[in-house]
Amino acid sequence: MGAKRRFDMWTVVSLTLLGLFALFLLYPLWGLLRQSVLNAQGEFTLEYFQRFFSYRYYTITIVNSLKVSAAITLVTLILGIPISYFYSFYQLKGAKVLFVVSLLCAMSAPFIGAYSWILLLGRQGVITKFLGDYLGINIGSIYGFGGILFVQSLKLFPLVFIYMNGAFKDIDNSLLEASANMGIVGVRRLFRVILQLTMPTILAASLVVFMRAFADFGTPLLIGEGYRTFPVEIYNQYLGEHGQDYRFAAAISVLAVIMTTAVFLLQKWATSRYDFSISAMNPVEKKKPTGIGGVLMHLYSYILVGIAFLPQAYIVYLSFRNSSGAVFLPGFSLDNYRMAANRLLGRSINNTVFLGLGALAVIVVVAMIIAYLVVRRSNVLNNTIDTLSMIPYVMPGSVIGIALVIAFSNRPFALTGTAAIMMIAWVIRRMPYTIRSATATLQLVPLSVEEAATSLGASKPKTFARITVPMMRNGILSGAILSWITIVTELSSAIILYNNRTITLTMSTYVAISRGNDGLAAAFAAITTAVTAISIIIYLAVSKTEDVQI
Amino acid sequence: MSVGISIRNAFKKFGENVIIPDLSLDVQKGEFFTLLGPSGCGKTTLLRMIAGFNTIDGGEFYFDDRMINDLNPAKRNIGMVFQNYAIFPHMSVRKNVEFGLTNRNMSKTEIRQRAERFLDLMQIGELADRMPNSLSGGQQQRVALARALCIEPDVLLMDEPLSNLDAKLRVEMRTVIKHIQQTIGITTIYVTHDQEEAMAVSDRIAVMNKGVIQHVGTPKNIYQRPANTFVATFIGRSNLLEGELTMKDGLPHLKFANYEAAIPNVKEEFKTPQKIVISIRPEELVVSRRSQEGFKAVIEDSVFLGLNTHYFIRLENGTQVESVTESTIESIIEPGTEVSLTVKTEKVNLFTADGTVNILEGVQNDVISSTKAGGRAQKRLAVG
Numbered sequence A: 001m002g003a004k005r006r007f008d009m010w011t012v013v014s015l016t017l018l019g020l021f022a023l024f025l026l027y028p029l030w031g032l033l034r035q036s037v038l039n040a041q042g043e044f045t046l047e048y049f050q051r052f053f054s055y056r057y058y059t060i061t062i063v064n065s066l067k068v069s070a071a072i073t074l075v076t077l078i079l080g081i082p083i084s085y086f087y088s089f090y091q092l093k094g095a096k097v098l099f100v101v102s103l104l105c106a107m108s109a110p111f112i113g114a115y116s117w118i119l120l121l122g123r124q125g126v127i128t129k130f131l132g133d134y135l136g137i138n139i140g141s142i143y144g145f146g147g148i149l150f151v152q153s154l155k156l157f158p159l160v161f162i163y164m165n166g167a168f169k170d171i172d173n174s175l176l177e178a179s180a181n182m183g184i185v186g187v188r189r190l191f192r193v194i195l196q197l198t199m200p201t202i203l204a205a206s207l208v209v210f211m212r213a214f215a216d217f218g219t220p221l222l223i224g225e226g227y228r229t230f231p232v233e234i235y236n237q238y239l240g241e242h243g244q245d246y247r248f249a250a251a252i253s254v255l256a257v258i259m260t261t262a263v264f265l266l267q268k269w270a271t272s273r274y275d276f277s278i279s280a281m282n283p284v285e286k287k288k289p290t291g292i293g294g295v296l297m298h299l300y301s302y303i304l305v306g307i308a309f310l311p312q313a314y315i316v317y318l319s320f321r322n323s324s325g326a327v328f329l330p331g332f333s334l335d336n337y338r339m340a341a342n343r344l345l346g347r348s349i350n351n352t353v354f355l356g357l358g359a360l361a362v363i364v365v366v367a368m369i370i371a372y373l374v375v376r377r378s379n380v381l382n383n384t385i386d387t388l389s390m391i392p393y394v395m396p397g398s399v400i401g402i403a404l405v406i407a408f409s410n411r412p413f414a415l416t417g418t419a420a421i422m423m424i425a426w427v428i429r430r431m432p433y434t435i436r437s438a439t440a441t442l443q444l445v446p447l448s449v450e451e452a453a454t455s456l457g458a459s460k461p462k463t464f465a466r467i468t469v470p471m472m473r474n475g476i477l478s479g480a481i482l483s484w485i486t487i488v489t490e491l492s493s494a495i496i497l498y499n500n501r502t503i504t505l506t507m508s509t510y511v512a513i514s515r516g517n518d519g520l521a522a523a524f525a526a527i528t529t530a531v532t533a534i535s536i537i538i539y540l541a542v543s544k545t546e547d548v549q550i
Numbered sequence B: 001m002s003v004g005i006s007i008r009n010a011f012k013k014f015g016e017n018v019i020i021p022d023l024s025l026d027v028q029k030g031e032f033f034t035l036l037g038p039s040g041c042g043k044t045t046l047l048r049m050i051a052g053f054n055t056i057d058g059g060e061f062y063f064d065d066r067m068i069n070d071l072n073p074a075k076r077n078i079g080m081v082f083q084n085y086a087i088f089p090h091m092s093v094r095k096n097v098e099f100g101l102t103n104r105n106m107s108k109t110e111i112r113q114r115a116e117r118f119l120d121l122m123q124i125g126e127l128a129d130r131m132p133n134s135l136s137g138g139q140q141q142r143v144a145l146a147r148a149l150c151i152e153p154d155v156l157l158m159d160e161p162l163s164n165l166d167a168k169l170r171v172e173m174r175t176v177i178k179h180i181q182q183t184i185g186i187t188t189i190y191v192t193h194d195q196e197e198a199m200a201v202s203d204r205i206a207v208m209n210k211g212v213i214q215h216v217g218t219p220k221n222i223y224q225r226p227a228n229t230f231v232a233t234f235i236g237r238s239n240l241l242e243g244e245l246t247m248k249d250g251l252p253h254l255k256f257a258n259y260e261a262a263i264p265n266v267k268e269e270f271k272t273p274q275k276i277v278i279s280i281r282p283e284e285l286v287v288s289r290r291s292q293e294g295f296k297a298v299i300e301d302s303v304f305l306g307l308n309t310h311y312f313i314r315l316e317n318g319t320q321v322e323s324v325t326e327s328t329i330e331s332i333i334e335p336g337t338e339v340s341l342t343v344k345t346e347k348v349n350l351f352t353a354d355g356t357v358n359i360l361e362g363v364q365n366d367v368i369s370s371t372k373a374g375g376r377a378q379k380r381l382a383v384g
């Protein structure tokens, strides 16, 4: 539309949203920044930053985090691109199963996978023992750098897989035929044409993997041991063994925000250099995999997905085993679940479901409005709101947790320990999924459809409710389910904000793990996994597409 | 219920780009009026200003005597048909057609009856309960038209409504559109790229270039007496030759090379010797192999198209021209053959040397010049 814009309903909506973001996002972040540069007397100081940078004990955590995240990113690309290539260009047997199982692995709670791997490959792990006792093979330690790399790569390669499927699907067959005409086929075509065409997606996938790996808290917490990473350090400083130090934790959090933002901007810059988009008029037809190559493709895909799925399956299996404390005993029963029922299982499920759905309702409404504002009424104000809403996407959860505690522990907003603060954390952390997905859907809806409604005499609210929202429905729904799954598996901010009354499924799992109560932990983990799995199946049924926007 | 539309001194820019500098236009009540012009000339922009989806940066827009500049698009009572149909994908055909009526104070049964009537009028009654994505392009277009007409709008606006259809369906649908428009008698503004389509459906056509209207007239007049060389070359094809106007025995003659022919119908004020541009359509150029009359040329190439044969011909001064003649049973003239050319003088058009004014009588151009636009609108009776 034109330059003249009257002050209307949507302007009020925009300003309200801006106010909410200011209160629940900017104000806490500002508080975090203040804490990091003020001493107990309220004077300006850089001593916390100085302290951080003068001890290798601290700085090493940044180096460690960057190192392990970079390694994870590289390995996920190496694992994920081939499977996606096979999946997209060949008719693999049971392709659907591969896809669904990968998605399940990617979406499961990170620390549950790590925990399960410990039970499999840790010092007392079944595989470790089996190999050691019967074959005399020492598989080495799963703790530390190698362990994080191993667990996270297997968990995150499905992201690359899913992202690349979308990109490969958009390659027009004629491009491949054209390069074949010019004599470029096979591996050369893969590297010189196909991967070049999908470069924006490779970069996007790399960013997502890197960010997740960098911000991941659960895996290094359980499996990192001496290999100390940044998010764990933030948590330890906040609530750790060395006594609480809010201000120092705040200073480290600020560093984390700076770093993640830098990576985010770097990725944006890299992507802008590949400023093209592709879409296929005649998509590539999948070939039948034949001969030894076909066998190898199947082997690769199934072994990879099988290994990634192993921890999920194992934890469910364990949940039905008899147990006593940290040892699993022969025989099967529902004892673990019975025990869980005595340990806040009901409350955990209630909190997860009701607080989660409450947060989700807010997410859906706000995301819908933001998508509309950004796509249809793009201006400085609305683009600011959009950018603000994306900030939490790139931030470690513990940082948001700490910021919220600092902001809302005193009046007038004494929210610490309430259910409200958990929900706020979930909303701001998990909304970007729904916003992205709703925005992407709305962008595909031609403006003329809404104009048609207007020219037929429909008012603005009516056009929005009867035309725009229904057309965004699928996007919103699939985005909402992703937001929901990430809420269900949320650990890093909850661990800072929860208490006994607001405990969730993931927190109960974590508490059981940290107390060494493996049977109980397995039961909680299995339930969490089940909730996640069911949500994913609903998601796939609803979205009817494999273009998952993670 | 239709209205006449008057536009006075419309001005539009996007950012710093002026798209429509100063445009005035009258569309008569009940008229089928077409905007025709090259891509990017501002047709859609003008249409959307009328609909209210583009802001009006200057000038006045009237429906009859009512100024609509600041009227909410939802209140303009306009029926609009979009290039991509803009059917609501989540509603059945019936719900689509009823949508506009639900915004009015009408009872359920009234709404249903009215929708039914328009569904039948567009011959899609049996599709009423289907969802749009199961319809063909032509059917979707009928739904869009039924939906737009169902609210009994004052004005019907269509922006290239047929451009997504294949050639055969385009011809069929344009007949439908023309027929419905005549039945209802609604003032219609139609945008198209397709000259033949414009000729076929329009009462009058406005030819636009770079946001400026060049010629407003009936299809016949625009083709036969184009207002300037832009119109002559944009509508159909024309060979443009630089020649002279001479006076002989008080009669104006066109002179090109050694060729001379009397042109009696030159306007009085132009009856002086001067340089002119001669605009000859391919079918107005007569090729003869043996005649001594006319100007010399050489056939360069020919294309046989069944009904007609096209010749590409090089003149002595080096310009290339095109001629179309009805195919004959004789053999096609070989490339390299010397021929002589004459023109059908009653059909040829002559322009001033700068190409801006047709100097012949019979040009009917309803363009409202910006100086006149301020005063009383130039009036002309509707055609058809």
Ligand SMILES: Nc1ncnc2c1ncn2[C@@H]1O[C@H](COP(=O)(O)OP(=O)(O)OP(=O)(O)O)[C@@H](O)[C@H]1O
Residues within 6 Å of the ligand: A001, B014, B015, B019, B037, B038, B039, B040, B041, B042, B043, B044, B045, B046, B193
């Ligand atoms: N929203 C906009 N912002 C900036 N420039 C625009 C916008 N809409 C149109 N323009 C510009 O205005 C000019 C006229 O566009 P318009 O769409 O009216 O052309 P048109 O005559 O309808 O062309 P076509 O036959 O290709 O549809 C073009 O140069 C176009 O680039």
Ligand SMILES: [Mg+2]
Residues within 6 Å of the ligand: B043, B044, B045, B159
């Ligand atoms: Mg247009």
